[in-house]
Amino acid sequence: MKxxxxxxxxxxxxxxxxxxxxxxxxxxxxxxxxxxxxxxIKKNGIYDQVMTALKGFNVIEFSGIEANPHxxxxxxxxxxxxxxxxxxxxxxxxxxxxxxxxxxxAAALWEGSDPWEILSKRGKVSxxxxxxxxxxxxLPATGSEMNGTAVVTRWETKDKLAxxxxxxxxxxxxxxxxxxxxxxxxxxxxxxxxxxxxVMEQYLTYPxxxxxxxxxxxxxxxxxxxxxxxxxxxxxxxxxAANFMWAATMALNGLIGVGVPQDWSTHMIGHELTALxxxxxGQTLCIILPGLMRVKRENxxxxxxxxxxxxxxxxxxxxxxxxxxxxxxxxxxxxxxGIKTKLSDYGVGSDIIPRVIDRFxxxxxxxxxxxxxxxxxxxxxxxxxxxx
Amino acid sequence: MKxxxxxxxxxxxxxxxxxxxxxxxxxxxxxxxxxxxxxxIKKNGIYDQVMTALKGFNVIEFSGIEANPHxxxxxxxxxxxxxxxxxxxxxxxxxxxxxxxxxxxAAALWEGSDPWEILSKRGKVSxxxxxxxxxxxxLPATGSEMNGTAVVTRWETKDKLAxxxxxxxxxxxxxxxxxxxxxxxxxxxxxxxxxxxxVMEQYLTYPxxxxxxxxxxxxxxxxxxxxxxxxxxxxxxxxxAANFMWAATMALNGLIGVGVPQDWSTHMIGHELTALxxxxxGQTLCIILPGLMRVKRENxxxxxxxxxxxxxxxxxxxxxxxxxxxxxxxxxxxxxxGIKTKLSDYGVGSDIIPRVIDRFxxxxxxxxxxxxxxxxxxxxxxxxxxxx
Numbered sequence: 001m002k003x004x005x006x007x008x009x010x011x012x013x014x015x016x017x018x019x020x021x022x023x024x025x026x027x028x029x030x031x032x033x034x035x036x037x038x039x040x041i042k043k044n045g046i047y048d049q050v051m052t053a054l055k056g057f058n059v060i061e062f063s064g065i066e067a068n069p070h071x072x073x074x075x076x077x078x079x080x081x082x083x084x085x086x087x088x089x090x091x092x093x094x095x096x097x098x099x100x101x102x103x104x105x106a107a108a109l110w111e112g113s114d115p116w117e118i119l120s121k122r123g124k125v126s127x128x129x130x131x132x133x134x135x136x137x138x139l140p141a142t143g144s145e146m147n148g149t150a151v152v153t154r155w156e157t158k159d160k161l162a163x164x165x166x167x168x169x170x171x172x173x174x175x176x177x178x179x180x181x182x183x184x185x186x187x188x189x190x191x192x193x194x195x196x197x198x199v200m201e202q203y204l205t206y207p208x209x210x211x212x213x214x215x216x217x218x219x220x221x222x223x224x225x226x227x228x229x230x231x232x233x234x235x236x237x238x239x240x241a242a243n244f245m246w247a248a249t250m251a252l253n254g255l256i257g258v259g260v261p262q263d264w265s266t267h268m269i270g271h272e273l274t275a276l277x278x279x280x281x282g283q284t285l286c287i288i289l290p291g292l293m294r295v296k297r298e299n300x301x302x303x304x305x306x307x308x309x310x311x312x313x314x315x316x317x318x319x320x321x322x323x324x325x326x327x328x329x330x331x332x333x334x335x336x337x338g339i340k341t342k343l344s345d346y347g348v349g350s351d352i353i354p355r356v357i358d359r360f361x362x363x364x365x366x367x368x369x370x371x372x373x374x375x376x377x378x379x380x381x382x383x384x385x386x387x388x
Numbered sequence: 389m390k391x392x393x394x395x396x397x398x399x400x401x402x403x404x405x406x407x408x409x410x411x412x413x414x415x416x417x418x419x420x421x422x423x424x425x426x427x428x429i430k431k432n433g434i435y436d437q438v439m440t441a442l443k444g445f446n447v448i449e450f451s452g453i454e455a456n457p458h459x460x461x462x463x464x465x466x467x468x469x470x471x472x473x474x475x476x477x478x479x480x481x482x483x484x485x486x487x488x489x490x491x492x493x494a495a496a497l498w499e500g501s502d503p504w505e506i507l508s509k510r511g512k513v514s515x516x517x518x519x520x521x522x523x524x525x526x527l528p529a530t531g532s533e534m535n536g537t538a539v540v541t542r543w544e545t546k547d548k549l550a551x552x553x554x555x556x557x558x559x560x561x562x563x564x565x566x567x568x569x570x571x572x573x574x575x576x577x578x579x580x581x582x583x584x585x586x587v588m589e590q591y592l593t594y595p596x597x598x599x600x601x602x603x604x605x606x607x608x609x610x611x612x613x614x615x616x617x618x619x620x621x622x623x624x625x626x627x628x629a630a631n632f633m634w635a636a637t638m639a640l641n642g643l644i645g646v647g648v649p650q651d652w653s654t655h656m657i658g659h660e661l662t663a664l665x666x667x668x669x670g671q672t673l674c675i676i677l678p679g680l681m682r683v684k685r686e687n688x689x690x691x692x693x694x695x696x697x698x699x700x701x702x703x704x705x706x707x708x709x710x711x712x713x714x715x716x717x718x719x720x721x722x723x724x725x726g727i728k729t730k731l732s733d734y735g736v737g738s739d740i741i742p743r744v745i746d747r748f749x750x751x752x753x754x755x756x757x758x759x760x761x762x763x764x765x766x767x768x769x770x771x772x773x774x775x776x
Binding site for chain 2: 002003007009011012015017018177210211212213216223239243247259
């Protein structure tokens with residue numbers, strides 16, 4: 001096991017009716033910016049629950065945060081924060097609203113020349129302060145409700161970039177599984193596979209004798225495999241929704257990734273597919289991961305076999321046969337929840353390959369992955385394998 | 389799943405050499421009370437590592453905190469805190485030193501008439517402030533390094549009682565697995581079974597469809613079953629020590645207990661055996677749990693069978709046969725790491741039974757456990773089954 005630091009001060013309020021606790025969770029006399037997306041919270045009753053709990057608070061609204069939140073949109077929110085002397089941000093939405101709000105919280109207090117640096121100079125500059133944030137999660141998927149990371153897209157240049165800071169950990173996050181009841185089927189399916197692949201990015205690397213992290217990761221994979229279809233069969237199954245929601249939070253709150261190598265190649269390549277073709281984040285991951293498993297099957301052999309045995313009960317046959325079966329099981333799982341895994345399923349052809357490679361090249365990236373050895377040639381190979 | 393709140397702001401610094409980070413973790417200019425136990429940290433080099441990292445800080449020492457830390461001893465520490473205007477407590481030790489230090493941190497700022505109330509009136513009074521604490525863990529076992537709970541014994545009356553408060557969460561805890569290298573065999577064994585039974589208290593109840601919590605608990609049980617013997621075979625096996633240490637922390641940092649029923653009968657009865665006979669905490673748990681499993685085998689049937697199947701691969705036979713095998717496996721595990729499970733192994737006879745029942749009766753306790761239905765008669769039965 002590698003040395004690590006684990007710190008996660010988010011207060012999670014989980015369960016039915018927890019939105020009413022907002023009254024006591026938001027700082028007294030806070031000047032609140034309520035952030036949300038396209039307005040689905042007005043149809044499913046969440047907006048009303050939030051506003052009832054915030055009676056007596058000064059609330060300014062900022063809506064219209066889109067999927068893969070745009071830097072351009074968020075900077076409008078930053079202007080609003082400054083104009084209204086906002087001192088607390090309450091994000092009500094899924095990962096995009098939460099991520100966008102984290103960026104606004106940091107950008108509003110940014111003292112550098114341009115807040116875009118927070119994303120473009122990640123690792124070179126650091127966010128040292130941010131306005132406090134609370135969240136009401138409406139879509140289990142990204143884990144943003146319990147971490148200090150955000151991903152933002154600059155629409156103008158199609159750059160989809162991330163930043164992280166302890167200062168953008170939400171002070172609290174309210175997770176009421178009943179929000180799942182009114183979600184469209186595709187959003188649940190995207191959430192299930194997104195959480196699944198968050199686990200895989202921190203697990204499917206090489207063994208470092210980290211017993212607890214491995215078994216926790218496998219616990220989440222099995223839970224998502226079992227609970228995902230249960231939720232999809234009946235989105236009003238409270239316990240299934242609750243298990244899905246908690247698994248998605250645990251998948252990316254830092255816990256399973258401590259002291260172990262991490263990959264994140266699937267996300268890095270997937271982000272390009274979203275930026276260039278607008279394919280849903282979860283869908284891009286299901287396209288890339290099977291290709292990555294094929295291309296890196298020798299490199300990742302030990303963890304692939306462990307994953308196969310402990311998650312899918314695959315222990316018969318030669319190594320080649322077992323890994324073939326493991327990849328097939330994984331692809332079948334994605335397809336079974338309704339997420340297609342080939343580029344052709346999304347109307348994307350082979351011209352994507354040079355475009356993706358070009359974008360990596362322009363950023364000076366030569367190789368990615370847990371060993372830094374997934375080359376641009378191999379990325380091209382992954383895309384080629386997943387064409388159709 | 390039940391509604392829950394999860395909040396755990398402890399910063400964990402895990403790994404080899406992490407003690408040197410103290411310099412940056414302790415607040416600048418802090419007036420530190422360094423608390424420890426019987427002085428083993430002076431033999432194994434941990435004291436020297438700590439003092440090297442604290443060069444330049446003002447450090448007052450308070451040593452001699454015993455196993456099952458005594459209220460009487462700790463109140464001497466409180467006097468020292470007040471006399472020296474201490475503003476930071478650094479606990480270097482195992483669960484007893486950490487728990488004792490948490491109590492001192494709360495007692496030093498207690499405004500009630502008598503700090504004993506913190507323990508004797510738990511649930512009726514609450515700790516609203518405490519001095520900040522940091523810890524360097526020297527013995528994986530209790531999980532105190534990552535929770536806000538402490539257990540203290542009043543020697544005079546043999547009362548062993550607990551309290552909890554968010555104000556006694558350590559600000560940071562340093563977990564260097566190398567501390568295991570110099571531990572006596574019995575302390576490692578006690579730590580393994582203590583952590584194991586912490587998990588069982590939060591797991592072996594009744595099912596509430598909590599997929600992630602159940603699988604996380606099973607992950608820890610399996611990890612302890614596999615890693616415990618590895619550490620005992622070679623205490624200088626770094627990875628085994630690290631896995632044991634991290635499993636023990638995860639066993640009682642709140643995570644696996646959210647949204648599920650909890651038992652704690654084994655601890656409540658075990659505490660009496662320690663208070664009355666001075667039997668090691670871990671040993672008392674190994675005496676009680678098998679008896680509890682026997683007495684409540686019908687009440688806990690579903691979780692017993694799930695535990696047997698997922699942790700011990702027991703799935704053949706009738707329910708009676710399976711549960712017999714499951715209890716036998718559990719007892720064998722305790723015995724295999726060197727912890728005896730019968731009262732006679734510790735020279736305790738049947739006179740213990742009325743004494744324990746009398747103590748529960750005097751506190752007004754009629755029944756305990758996750759359903760509040762483990763009666764005094766059943767507690768007597770558990771002790772009787774475990775006589776020899």
